[in-house]
Amino acid sequence: MGSLQRLDENPCRPRHFRPPPCAPVVDDERATAVLETCRTRLVAAAALFTVVFLVVALRLVEIVVLSGGSAESHVGRIRAVALSTAPVRADIVDRNDKLLATTLDSPSLYADPRQIIDADEATRAITSVLPELDPGEIHAKLISGKSFVWIKRRLTPRQEYDVNRLGIPGLQFEHQERRIYPFGDLAAHVVGFCGIDNNGLAGIERALDGAVKGNAGPIQLSLDARVQFILHEELTKVIGDFNAKGAAGIIMDVRTGEIIGMLSLPDFDPNHPGATDPALSPAEAKERTFNKVTLGDYEMGSVFKLFTAAMALDSGVASMTKQYDASHDIHIGRFTIEDYHGKHRWLSVPEIIMYSSNIGAARMAVDAGAERQRSYLARFGLLKPAAIELDEVAKPHFPAPWREINVMTIAYGHGISVTPLQVITAVSAIVNGGVLHRATLLKLPPGANPPGEQVIAPKTSDQMRKLMRLVVEYGTAKLGAAPGYVVGGKTGTAEKNSGGHYDEKKLLSSFIGAFPMQDPRYAILTLVDEPHGTKQSHGYATAGWTVVPATSRIIERIAPILGVPPVDEASPAITRALMIESLQGKRIETY
Amino acid sequence: MTRLGNVFWLVLVLAAGFTTFKVKYAVQDIEDQLNRTRRQTVAEQQETRVLTAEWTYLNQPERLAELNRRFLGLTAITAKQLQRSIEEIPLRAPAAPTGAPPAAPPDALVEASPGPAAPQAAATPLPVTSAALNPVPAIARTTRQADAISPPDELSAGEDARPPGSATPVRLAKAGPIPAANSLDALIAQIAEAR
Numbered sequence: 001m002g003s004l005q006r007l008d009e010n011p012c013r014p015r016h017f018r019p020p021p022c023a024p025v026v027d028d029e030r031a032t033a034v035l036e037t038c039r040t041r042l043v044a045a046a047a048l049f050t051v052v053f054l055v056v057a058l059r060l061v062e063i064v065v066l067s068g069g070s071a072e073s074h075v076g077r078i079r080a081v082a083l084s085t086a087p088v089r090a091d092i093v094d095r096n097d098k099l100l101a102t103t104l105d106s107p108s109l110y111a112d113p114r115q116i117i118d119a120d121e122a123t124r125a126i127t128s129v130l131p132e133l134d135p136g137e138i139h140a141k142l143i144s145g146k147s148f149v150w151i152k153r154r155l156t157p158r159q160e161y162d163v164n165r166l167g168i169p170g171l172q173f174e175h176q177e178r179r180i181y182p183f184g185d186l187a188a189h190v191v192g193f194c195g196i197d198n199n200g201l202a203g204i205e206r207a208l209d210g211a212v213k214g215n216a217g218p219i220q221l222s223l224d225a226r227v228q229f230i231l232h233e234e235l236t237k238v239i240g241d242f243n244a245k246g247a248a249g250i251i252m253d254v255r256t257g258e259i260i261g262m263l264s265l266p267d268f269d270p271n272h273p274g275a276t277d278p279a280l281s282p283a284e285a286k287e288r289t290f291n292k293v294t295l296g297d298y299e300m301g302s303v304f305k306l307f308t309a310a311m312a313l314d315s316g317v318a319s320m321t322k323q324y325d326a327s328h329d330i331h332i333g334r335f336t337i338e339d340y341h342g343k344h345r346w347l348s349v350p351e352i353i354m355y356s357s358n359i360g361a362a363r364m365a366v367d368a369g370a371e372r373q374r375s376y377l378a379r380f381g382l383l384k385p386a387a388i389e390l391d392e393v394a395k396p397h398f399p400a401p402w403r404e405i406n407v408m409t410i411a412y413g414h415g416i417s418v419t420p421l422q423v424i425t426a427v428s429a430i431v432n433g434g435v436l437h438r439a440t441l442l443k444l445p446p447g448a449n450p451p452g453e454q455v456i457a458p459k460t461s462d463q464m465r466k467l468m469r470l471v472v473e474y475g476t477a478k479l480g481a482a483p484g485y486v487v488g489g490k491t492g493t494a495e496k497n498s499g500g501h502y503d504e505k506k507l508l509s510s511f512i513g514a515f516p517m518q519d520p521r522y523a524i525l526t527l528v529d530e531p532h533g534t535k536q537s538h539g540y541a542t543a544g545w546t547v548v549p550a551t552s553r554i555i556e557r558i559a560p561i562l563g564v565p566p567v568d569e570a571s572p573a574i575t576r577a578l579m580i581e582s583l584q585g586k587r588i589e590t591y
Numbered sequence: 592m593t594r595l596g597n598v599f600w601l602v603l604v605l606a607a608g609f610t611t612f613k614v615k616y617a618v619q620d621i622e623d624q625l626n627r628t629r630r631q632t633v634a635e636q637q638e639t640r641v642l643t644a645e646w647t648y649l650n651q652p653e654r655l656a657e658l659n660r661r662f663l664g665l666t667a668i669t670a671k672q673l674q675r676s677i678e679e680i681p682l683r684a685p686a687a688p689t690g691a692p693p694a695a696p697p698d699a700l701v702e703a704s705p706g707p708a709a710p711q712a713a714a715t716p717l718p719v720t721s722a723a724l725n726p727v728p729a730i731a732r733t734t735r736q737a738d739a740i741s742p743p744d745e746l747s748a749g750e751d752a753r754p755p756g757s758a759t760p761v762r763l764a765k766a767g768p769i770p771a772a773n774s775l776d777a778l779i780a781q782i783a784e785a786r
Binding site: 087098099102103104105157180182183184186225226229233482483484485556557559560565566 | 644
C-alpha cells in the first residue's frame with residue numbers, strides 16, 4: 001500500500017496516468033509468505049535441474065574422456081558385427097597353410113516370374129549359361145505366374161557371374177554359406193564333413209565343432225597334404241595290386257606325437273558325404289566314412305611282438321642274449337601255437353623278433369608273467385581308447401580274466417584288438433627314447449616339446465631300435481629298406497577272426513616302422529585289409545609282400561618332403577649305432 | 592544492454608546450430624564413405640575366399656601329378672641325388688666340345704626322361720650343370736640357341752602342341768632367346784586344349 005501511495009505522491013506524474021496495481025492488493029504479511037513459497041519452489045526446481053544436467057554432463061565426461069577408446073570401440077563393435085564377413089565356420093588348413101576346408105558364400109538362383117518380360121528369351125538365356133537345366137521345365141516355371149520359383153540351387157561363383165551378366169530382370173540370388181573341401185577325399189576322415197545346417201558331423205569338423213564355429217582364424221592341423229597324397233597314392237595302388245578290401249596308413253612325428261598323415265581307404269568325398277556313388281549300397285557308403293585308423297579295432301598280429309620284447313627287456317626279465325625254446329609247437333588246452341617261419345631250435349630275443357617267432361614271443365611273455373604284461377600294455381596306452389581330437393575312437397578289446405593262454409596269444413598280437421592309432425603311438429614311444437606322447441592332429445609350434453610320459457628306459461628304446469632295424473635288414477621286412485633312410489620296423493600278418501575262428505584266407509597285413517633308425521624322427525604304420533596274393537608276390541598276401549614294399553616307396557617319397565636327409569647306411573657311425581653285439585660274427589640266416 | 596545481450600545470444604545460437612548441422616552432415620558423409628569402404632572390403636574378402644578356394648582346388652595334388660605326368664615328367668628325388676657335404680659331389684664330366692650342337696638349352700624347363708624324342712639330351716649326363724659351367728660366353732650361346740630353334744623336336748612344345756595320351760612326357764624346352772612367356776602360354780594353351 002505504501003508504494004502505491006508513493007507513486008501517487010509523485011509530482012511529475014502525468015495526469016492521465018494511474019499506476020497499475022502491480023503489487024497484489026493483499027496485506028503485507030500474506031504477500032511475503034506467498035512470495036517466499038514461490039521462491040523456495042523455484043530454488044528447488046532449479047536445484048533439481050542443475051542436478052540432472054550435472055548428471056548428464058558427468059556421464060558425458062565419463063563416456064568421452066574417462067573411458068578412453070572403449071566406448072568408441074563399443075559403438076564400433078556393434079557396427080562391425082552388423083557388417084561382419086566372418087563365416088559361421090572357420091577354415092581348416094594343413095601344416096603348410098593349404099586349405100582343407102573353407103566356407104564359401106553359395107548363391108541359389110530364383111526368379112520372380114511376374115517380373116520376367118519375355119519367358120522364351122529368358123529360358124534361352126538361362127539355359128545358355130546353365131546348360132544342365134531342362135529348358136522345358138524352366139519355361140514352365142517362368143510362365144507359372146507365381147512370385148517365387150527356384151531355378152537352381154548352389155551355383156558356383158562363375159555361374160553366378162554368368163547369370164548376372166545376362167541382366168535379366170526378375171532373377172535373384174539367395175545367399176547361403178556352404179562348406180567346401182577343395183582337396184576332396186584327400187583327408188576326408190580327418191577333416192570330416194558338415195551337414196546342410198553347417199554343423200560338424202564327422203572328423204575334426206565334429207570333434208572341434210565349437211572351436212571351428214568360434215574361431216575367426218583358421219584351425220591348423222598337423223597333417224601335410226603332400227604326405228597325405230603320397231600315402232593315398234601308394235595305398236590305393238596296394239589295394240589295386242592285391243585286390244584288397246581296404247587299407248590304412250598313419251605317419252607320426254615320434255618326438256611330438258603330431259600326426260603328419262592319416263588315411264583310411266576306401267574313402268569318400270566330404271563335399272558329397274551322403275551320395276558318394278549311386279552304385280553303392282547304403283551299407284557300402286557307410287563303410288566308406290568309417291575311419292579304420294581310429295575306429296577300426298584289429299588284432300594286429302606280430303606287430304605286438306615289439307611290445308612283448310620291450311616289456312621283457314625293460315623289466316629285466318630278458319636280455320638281448322637270452323634264448324627261448326622255439327623248437328616245438330606249444331600245446332595249451334585246445335590251442336596250438338606254431339611258427340609261420342619255424343626254425344625249430346632255441347632262439348635269442350633278436351632272432352625271435354627277426355624271424356617273427358610266435359613260440360618264442362609266447363615263451364617270453366610267460367616268462368614275464370600276466371601282471372607285468374598287462375601293466376606294460378596299459379603303460380603303452382593300449383588298454384584305453386586313444387586320446388585324439390576326433391570323436392570316432394574305438395575302445396580296445398582285451399580278455400577280462402587275463403589267463404595264461406591270453407598271455408601267450410597277446411604276446412604275438414592275438415586275443416587283443418586295438419586301433420592302429422594306439423599301435424603307432426606306442427611304437428613312437430618305443431623308438432623315441434621311451435617317452436609316450438599323446439597323439440594330436442593339431443599343429444604344434446616348431447620346436448615345441450610337448451609333455452610326455454616315460455614308459456620305458458632310454459636304454460630299452462635303444463635296444464628296440466636295433467631289433468627293428470634287424471627286421472628290415474635281415475628279417476621279414478627286407479623289401480621295406482628304403483635305401484639311405486635307415487628304416488626299421490616290424491611286420492604283422494594276422495588272420496581275421498570271422499565267426500569265432502581264424503580264417504586263413506582273410507588276412508590283415510600290417511607294417512609298423514620308423515626312420516631314420518639311428519635317431520628316429522617319424523613312425524609309419526601301413527595296413528591292408530584282406531589282400532590276395534598275386535603272381536608278383538609269388539602268391540603271398542603277407543605283410544612282407546604287400547604293405548612293406550609300399551611303405552618303402554612311401555618313405556622314399558616323403559623323406560625329402562619331411563626334411564630327413566639320406567645317409568650312407570654302411571657308414572661306421574650308423575652300423576655301430578645299430579649293431580647287435582650278440583649277433584656279431586654269427587652268420588645270420590636271412591629269412 | 593539487454594538488447595545487445597539478446598543479439599549476442601541469438602548470433603551464438605545461430606552459429607552453434609549451423610556448426611552442429613555442418614558437423615552432422617560431415618559425419619554422415621564420412622560414415623557413408625566408411626560403410627562403402629566396409630562393404631567393398633567385405634566384397635573383396637569374399638572374392639579372396641573364393642579365389643583361394645579355387646586356387647587350392649586347382650592345386651589338388653592329384654591334378655598336379657597328372658599335369659606333371661603329361662607335360663613335365665618330373666620324378667621324385669631319390670636318395671642318391673641328395674648329398675650332404677661338398678666332398679660327396681663327384682667331379683664334373685669334361686665340358687662338351689664347343690663346336691658340337693648344344694646338348695640342351697641351359698634354361699630347359701625340364702629334362703625329359705630319356706626317350707626317342709630326346710637324343711641330344713644323352714650327350715651329357717647332367718645338361719643343366721654342365722651348361723651352367725660351360726665357359727662359352729653368354730652371347731655366343733644365345734646365337735647358337737637361336738639356330739637351335741630349327742630342330743623339330745625342340746619345337747614340339749611350341750606350335751603343334753598336342754600332348755599324346757600315352758604316358759610318354761612331352762619334351763618342353765624353352766629355346767634360348769624366345770621369351771619365357773611364349774612357352775608358358777603354350778603350356779596354358781596345351782592345358783586348355785587338353786581339357
